[in-house]
Amino acid sequence: MEKSTIISVKNIKKYYKLPRSHPFQRQQESIKAVDDVSFDIYKSETFGIVGESGSGKSTVARLVNQLIRPTAGDIYYYDQELASANKAQLMDYRKQVQMVFQSPYGTLDPRKTIEFSLLEPFAIHNIGTTAERTQRVATLLDYVSLPKSTLNKYPHEFSGGQLQRINIARAISLEPELLILDESVSALDVSVQAQILNLLNDLQEELGLTYLFISHDLNVVRYMCDRIAVMNQGKIVELNDAKEIYDNPQASYTRSLLSAIPISSPYLRTT
Numbered sequence: 682m683e684k685s686t687i688i689s690v691k692n693i694k695k696y697y698k699l700p701r702s703h704p705f706q707r708q709q710e711s712i713k714a715v716d717d718v719s720f721d722i723y724k725s726e727t728f729g730i731v732g733e734s735g736s737g738k739s740t741v742a743r744l745v746n747q748l749i750r751p752t753a754g755d756i757y758y759y760d761q762e763l764a765s766a767n768k769a770q771l772m773d774y775r776k777q778v779q780m781v782f783q784s785p786y787g788t789l790d791p792r793k794t795i796e797f798s799l800l801e802p803f804a805i806h807n808i809g810t811t812a813e814r815t816q817r818v819a820t821l822l823d824y825v826s827l828p829k830s831t832l833n834k835y836p837h838e839f840s841g842g843q844l845q846r847i848n849i850a851r852a853i854s855l856e857p858e859l860l861i862l863d864e865s866v867s868a869l870d871v872s873v874q875a876q877i878l879n880l881l882n883d884l885q886e887e888l889g890l891t892y893l894f895i896s897h898d899l900n901v902v903r904y905m906c907d908r909i910a911v912m913n914q915g916k917i918v919e920l921n922d923a924k925e926i927y928d929n930p931q932a933s934y935t936r937s938l939l940s941a942i943p944i945s946s947p948y949l950r951t952t
């Protein structure tokens with residue numbers, strides 16, 4: 682069956698200019714956070730990006746999410762190149778592509794109830810009547826297995842795992858196609874991590890979601906992903922099916938990453 686491509690990233694670069702070390706320095710140096718990266722994300726897959734700290738993973742996530750603009754290169758959503766998209770197209774993209782960040786704590790307004798935070802995306806995108814929004818919020822809580830009593834509480838009343846469930850509920854509220862999960866379980870205890878990863882797998886099956894899954898943890902990536910891109914110093918050094926990456930790594934950098942995985946991991950796949 683022909684795979685349908687949702688996102689196509691073509692030769693993107695993101696360079697950050699470093700401050701001049703002295704006032705007469707002529708050439709301003711730059712950090713190549715992302716340096717000529719290309720990949721496609723297929724519908725309903727989990728596409729992983731793995732690499733050590735500073736390899737450029739989060740910068741790729743922020744580029745795909747349009748939080749920052751590339752120095753060069755193009756990102757396509759289906760046939761639409763994003764830099765030349767009009768306002769309505771970008772608004773649709775912002776609805777279709779949602780992000781779940783690493784820290785579950787900073788993302789919800791501490792002074793607002795969870796109900797307010799879950800209703801907010803509908804207000805921003807002007808979707809549904811008040812009754813429809815309330816009904817949808819109840820359904821969202823069911824999806825992430827949280828009780829109704831969640832709604833009139835505040836963020837400080839929840840654990841990290843519960844907050845990440847709320848963030849996921851918020852991210853799926855507008856029925857997006859793609860979730861960008863940037864180290865979304867890294868801040869959680871291992872047992873809670875497993876629960877959230879299983880929740881994400883269930884939601885993907887139920888809602889037909891596509892994931893861009895970013896992590897430094899090779900075990901977590903192996904557990905979650907269909908295809909994996911390995912990043913090092915702003916470049917993709919290897920991109921392949923997950924099984925190939927683990928069973929038959931081609932790049933020496935991938936091999937050295939794999940050799941550093943702790944073997945006693947709760948995520949080791951038996952398949």
Ligand SMILES: Nc1ncnc2c1ncn2[C@@H]1O[C@H](COP(=O)(O)OP(=O)(O)OP(=O)(O)O)[C@@H](O)[C@H]1O
Nearest residue numbers: 697712713714732733734735736737738739740741
């Ligand atoms: N706004 C910025 N200004 C300057 N340099 C930046 C900026 N954002 C990222 N960088 C640099 O770009 C490189 C890639 O950073 P990035 O955060 O994308 O890596 P990462 O793989 O996600 O690592 P981590 O998991 O530690 O965040 C790093 O050297 C980082 O210091």
